[in-house]
Amino acid sequence: MSSDAAAAFAPTCPAPLAGGDRILLGHGSGGKMTADLIARRFLPAFRNEYLERLDDQAVVTVNGSRLAFTTDAYVVTPLFFPGGDIGALAVNGTVNDLATAGARPLYLSAAFILEEGFALADLDRIVASMRAAAASASVLLVTGDTKVVDRGKADGCFITTTGVGLVEHAQRISADRARPGDAVILSGPIADHGVAIMAARADLELETPVGSDTAALHRLVLDVLATGAEVHCLRDPTRGGVATALNEIARRSKAGIVLDEAAIAVREPVRGVCELLGLDPLYVANEGKLLAIVAPADAPRVLGAMHRHPEGRDARVVGEVVEDPTALVSLRTTVGGRRIVDMLQGEQLPRIC
Amino acid sequence: MSSDAAAAFAPTCPAPLAGGDRILLGHGSGGKMTADLIARRFLPAFRNEYLERLDDQAVVTVNGSRLAFTTDAYVVTPLFFPGGDIGALAVNGTVNDLATAGARPLYLSAAFILEEGFALADLDRIVASMRAAAASASVLLVTGDTKVVDRGKADGCFITTTGVGLVEHAQRISADRARPGDAVILSGPIADHGVAIMAARADLELETPVGSDTAALHRLVLDVLATGAEVHCLRDPTRGGVATALNEIARRSKAGIVLDEAAIAVREPVRGVCELLGLDPLYVANEGKLLAIVAPADAPRVLGAMHRHPEGRDARVVGEVVEDPTALVSLRTTVGGRRIVDMLQGEQLPRIC
Numbered sequence: 096m097s098s099d100a101a102a103a104f105a106p107t108c109p110a111p112l113a114g115g116d117r118i119l120l121g122h123g124s125g126g127k128m129t130a131d132l133i134a135r136r137f138l139p140a141f142r143n144e145y146l147e148r149l150d151d152q153a154v155v156t157v158n159g160s161r162l163a164f165t166t167d168a169y170v171v172t173p174l175f176f177p178g179g180d181i182g183a184l185a186v187n188g189t190v191n192d193l194a195t196a197g198a199r200p201l202y203l204s205a206a207f208i209l210e211e212g213f214a215l216a217d218l219d220r221i222v223a224s225m226r227a228a229a230a231s232a233s234v235l236l237v238t239g240d241t242k243v244v245d246r247g248k249a250d251g252c253f254i255t256t257t258g259v260g261l262v263e264h265a266q267r268i269s270a271d272r273a274r275p276g277d278a279v280i281l282s283g284p285i286a287d288h289g290v291a292i293m294a295a296r297a298d299l300e301l302e303t304p305v306g307s308d309t310a311a312l313h314r315l316v317l318d319v320l321a322t323g324a325e326v327h328c329l330r331d332p333t334r335g336g337v338a339t340a341l342n343e344i345a346r347r348s349k350a351g352i353v354l355d356e357a358a359i360a361v362r363e364p365v366r367g368v369c370e371l372l373g374l375d376p377l378y379v380a381n382e383g384k385l386l387a388i389v390a391p392a393d394a395p396r397v398l399g400a401m402h403r404h405p406e407g408r409d410a411r412v413v414g415e416v417v418e419d420p421t422a423l424v425s426l427r428t429t430v431g432g433r434r435i436v437d438m439l440q441g442e443q444l445p446r447i448c
Numbered sequence: 449m450s451s452d453a454a455a456a457f458a459p460t461c462p463a464p465l466a467g468g469d470r471i472l473l474g475h476g477s478g479g480k481m482t483a484d485l486i487a488r489r490f491l492p493a494f495r496n497e498y499l500e501r502l503d504d505q506a507v508v509t510v511n512g513s514r515l516a517f518t519t520d521a522y523v524v525t526p527l528f529f530p531g532g533d534i535g536a537l538a539v540n541g542t543v544n545d546l547a548t549a550g551a552r553p554l555y556l557s558a559a560f561i562l563e564e565g566f567a568l569a570d571l572d573r574i575v576a577s578m579r580a581a582a583a584s585a586s587v588l589l590v591t592g593d594t595k596v597v598d599r600g601k602a603d604g605c606f607i608t609t610t611g612v613g614l615v616e617h618a619q620r621i622s623a624d625r626a627r628p629g630d631a632v633i634l635s636g637p638i639a640d641h642g643v644a645i646m647a648a649r650a651d652l653e654l655e656t657p658v659g660s661d662t663a664a665l666h667r668l669v670l671d672v673l674a675t676g677a678e679v680h681c682l683r684d685p686t687r688g689g690v691a692t693a694l695n696e697i698a699r700r701s702k703a704g705i706v707l708d709e710a711a712i713a714v715r716e717p718v719r720g721v722c723e724l725l726g727l728d729p730l731y732v733a734n735e736g737k738l739l740a741i742v743a744p745a746d747a748p749r750v751l752g753a754m755h756r757h758p759e760g761r762d763a764r765v766v767g768e769v770v771e772d773p774t775a776l777v778s779l780r781t782t783v784g785g786r787r788i789v790d791m792l793q794g795e796q797l798p799r800i801c
Contacts, residue, residue, distance in 0.1 A: 118566040123596030132594060136571065140579040145555075145590035153590035155555050157614055160511040166557035166610055168595045202498075202508055204519035206608045208561070213471040218489065226493045237498035237506035240608075241485060242521045243476030244799060250601040255559045255593075255608035257519055261510055446597060 119442070125334025125380075126439025130343070148269050149347060151192040151330070154262055161262035163198035165189060168255040172446045174217065176295040178287070178306025181254055182224035184382060184448055187311045188333065189256040190232045194313035195329040195385070197268050197320050198260030200232060205256050206240040210249040221252060232311040234258070260313075264320045272327035273348035278394035279414035282315065282385040282407045283308075284360035285337055289379035290368045292447055297372075303364040310383030315407045318400045324393035330386045333448055335439040338377040340386055341414075341424045342438040351419025354426045354436065358413040377426075378439050380447045388416060472795070478687025478733075479792025483696070501622050502700060504545040504683070507615055514615035516551035518542060521608045525799045527570065529648040531640070531659025534607055535577035537735060537801055540664045541686065542609040543585045547666035548682040548738075550621050550673050551613030553585060558609050559593040563602040574605060585664040587611070613666075617673045625680035626701035631747035632767035635668065635738040635760045636661075637713035638690055642732035643721045645800055650725075656717040663736030668760045671753045677746035683739045686801055688792040691730040693739055694767075694777045695791040704772025707779045707789065711766040730779075731792050733800045741769060 121128035138146060145153035152165035169185040186203065193200040205225065209218070229236050287308040294305055312331060320326060328348070332340040337359070345352050361369070361376045369376050383406060389397050394412055401407030424436045474481035491499060498506035505518035522538040539556065546553040558578065562571070582589050640661040647658055665684060673679060681701070685693035690712070698705050714722070714729045722729050736759060742750050747765055754760030777789045 116568050118562045118564060118568065118571065118596055120564050120596050120598065122562070123594055129594060133592075136568075136575060137592060137594075140575045141582070141589040141592075143588050143590060145588065146592075153555070153557075155590060155612075157515065157554060157612070158511075158513040160513060162510065162515075162612070164555055164557060164612060165591055166559045166608070167593045168559035168561050168608060170561060170595045170597050201510060202506065202517055204506075204517060204610055206519045206521035206610075208521050208523060208606055208608075209471045209475070211471060211473050215469050215471065215489075218471065222489060222493045229494070235496050235498065236494040237496060237508060238518055239486075239490060239494075239499075240520045241476055241482060241490075242523045242799075243471055243473050244523050244603060245473065247600070248603040249606075250597060253561055253602075253606070255519070255521060255561075255610075257557055257559075257608075257610035259508075259510070259515070259517060259612060446595075 120445045121442040124439055124442040126339050128441065150269055152196045154196050163193045163196040163260040163262055165192035166255060166257040167192065168253060169448055170253050170446050171448050172250065173295055174251055176307060177291050177304055179309040180221060180224050181252060182221035183228045183309050185254040185256040186225050186228035186232065187309045188382060188448060189258040190234060190311040190313055191331040193258045193260035194316040195331055196262060197264050197266065197316055197329065198262045199317065200234045200258055200260040200313050202259045203229065203234050203236045203256055204238045205236055205254055208249055208253040209241065209243050210251050211243055211246045213251050232313065266326055268326055268329050270328055270344045270347035273344050273350050273388045273416045274327065275350055275416050275418040276391050277327055277388045277416040278391050278412045279352060279416065280387040280389060280394060280397055280410055281359065281413045282401055283409040284362045285381055285384060286361055286365050286369060286376035286379035288382040289444060289447055290365045293372060293444060294368055299368065301364055305364050305368065308381055308383035310406050312383065312385050312406055315385060315401060315404045319387065319397050322396045322400050324397045325390035326387060328388040332384060332386055333380050333382060336378040336380055337386065338436045339439045344388065345422040345424050349420055349422055351417040351422060352414055352424045353417050354414035356426050356428045358411050360409060377436060378443055382448065473798045474795040477792055477795040479692050481794065503622055505549045507549050516546045516549040516613040516615055518545035519608060519610040520545065521606060522801060523606050523799050524801050525603065526648055527604055529660060530644050530657055532662040533574060533577050534605060535574035536581045536662050538607040538609040539578050539581035539585065540662050541735060541801060542611040543587060543664040543666055544684040546611045546613035547669040548684055549615060550617050550619065550669055550682065551615045552670065553587045553611055553613040553666050555612045556582065556587050556589045556609055557591045558589055558607055561602055561606040562594065562596050563604050564596055564599045566604050585666065619679055621679055621682055623681055623697045623700040626697050626703050626741045626769045627680060628703055628769055628771040629744050630680055630741045630769040631744050631765045632705060632769065633740040633742060633747060633750055633763055634712065634766040635754055636762040637715045638734055638737060639714055639718050639722060639729035639732035641735040642797055642800055643718045646725060646797060647721055652721065654717055658717050658721065661734055661736035663759050665736065665738050665759055668738060668754060668757045672740065672750050675749045675753050677750045678743035679740060681741040685737060685739055686733050686735060689731040689733055690739065691789045692792045697741065698775040698777050702773055702775055704770040704775060705767055705777045706770055707767035709779050709781045711764050713762060730789060731796055
């Protein structure tokens with residue numbers, strides 16, 4: 096690999112970035128500004144066939160085995176929220192980024208950045224939550240690191256988890272594989288995680304409390320693959336929500352996507368908070384939902400497999416991929432209209448994960 | 449793995465920790481307090497055969513291949529310093545944690561936590577430095593993540609790099625493998641990195657500038673292994689320095705180590721700064737030095753292999769492993785005395801890497 100690797104590094108030529116010469120919160124939104132930062136800063140510097148795919152994980156071949164490899168930094172605030180905490184999120188989120196390659200998650204690493212003065216009792220709660228999530232997902236946390244920064248130089252606890260998984264199927268699942276006619280399947284109601292965080296931050300008193308949907312999705316994915324269905328793209332729509340994930344797929348695949356608003360479930364209390372705060376649920380983060388784009392003939396068996404899992408009980412076809420070189424994502428509304436669904440612009444809710 | 453993995457998670461039972469109920473800077477020192485935090489908090493929660501080794505990386509078997517897997521969070525301040533920056537450090541440090549398993553480094557991930565307002569020009573310098581270090585070490589950065597936190601909730605830029613490498617040798621290299629009689633080999637003069645950071649922070653005007661020794665060590669290690677020498681332990685003595693790395697090995701191996709002060713090189717300007725600031729170079733961080741503990745008969749060929757590399761030109765035998773169930777590390781001083789060299793206590797220099 097040595098000489099190829101060196102050759103793969105093209106010279107960097109940073110172009111101007113939206114927002115001037117400073118990092119803005121929007122660069123971490125997972126939306127358009129994040130995509131710009133990656134496209135103009137990171138991709139030119141590190142360009143290689145794996146990074147170029149812009150998937151949530153790289154699938155590399157080592158000694159004949161296909162391995163999925165993914166990393167995520169977790170900076171969510173508050174650290175503890177209804178339905179979960181940063182620890183569960185850090186384990187499930189990384190497991191899900193392995194799962195969306197169709198990989199069997201095997202091993203995790205965790206790197207903690209702690210602020211001086213952070214309560215050990217809170218660290219214990221976070222560690223216990225990571226342990227439970229890892230045990231439940233049958234992954235082993237095998238290596239780690241701890242750094243401490245002086246008071247005021249971090250915010251309690253940041254965790255970066257990285258995962259390695261084994262890809263045992265023979266399909267190529269990637270954001271550029273959506274084809275006209277494909278069915279867009281969503282595993283359940285959306286926007287729970289973002290609304291849970293938002294409600295916790297705003298101290299909203301909700302009649303029906305909303306909890307994060309944080310959950311590991313690999314068993315759901317492995318069962319879908321076991322049906323033999325032709326699966327083209329898989330995403331867990333986190334930062335930027337369903338709208339942003341589908342826009343990424345549409346752009347990478349150079350195809351359009353038409354969604355059916357009536358098919359996209361939003362639980363009532365979640366819809367209520369969204370209306371209260373002026374949020375479109377399509378842009379709100381999920382941490383336990385799966386988007387699957389599959390060959391149309393295979394949609395019924397994919398749904399059948401999903402329905403057997405608690406995480407996929409409410410799975411439905413929510414749209415279809417259409418011929419459209421401009422890669423537009425649009426929504427057929429319940430009142431018979433049609434509106435364009437763009438990527439998330441700017442920042443909707445910082446530090447959601 | 450599923451049921452075994454679940455069984456491997458024993459209940460957590462956090463014990464009191466030095467420093468009361470809050471995280472202190474010393475918990476990130478890499479010394480005794482870090483070891484306590486790991487032993488009392490992380491190990492009981494996540495216990496498994498890999499984590500238990502307390503090496504700087506886990507070596508796991510996937511589909512018949514032995515993979516090294518390691519993660520480190522980088523929080524160094526200042527971000528730019530003589531001889532390097534956080535970017536070079538983040539690549540070389542993770543490459544070295546793969547190298548000290550005798551692995552060939554293959555793939556890296558990088559997760560950035562950026563503070564709102566961070567200058568894009570600084571990000572560009574860091575990314576260019578990571579690119580150069582990765583190209584020079586022939587590793588590919590294949591996946592990443594970017595989060596942005598609000599102003600005042602981080603310190604410019606933190607980077608967590610995680611690496612995957614392939615172990616192709618048949619030896620078991622681990623901190624518990626030192627045996628009485630083994631030779632302790634050090635690849636060059638110590639304390640450059642810590643002194644470079646310290647001088648940069650204190651704005652010291654040095655007659656002879658001191659630069660960080662940040663460098664990738666995998667070629668050095670692979671050439672040592674290619675000699676067929678019996679290599680028992682490998683460490684890059686970073687946080688906590690040579691003293692702490694050797695204490696970890698002594699404890700894990702239940703053997704003593706006797707060092708020869710005259711054989712441990714410290715460059716003159718480095719010694720000068722250490723004297724000025726009251727530091728013992730044995731506790732100061734290195735970022736491009738290798739400690740190798742090898743079967744005594746193989747020391748000459750290990751040295752021969754090291755001497756052929758710029759990073760190992762000044763390699764010497766600096767001590768030996770002795771029978772000692774109390775696992776003491778001691779130093780034969782140049783004046784004929786002997787002193788005990790304990791692990792780093794508390795915090796010597798926060799945010800050194």
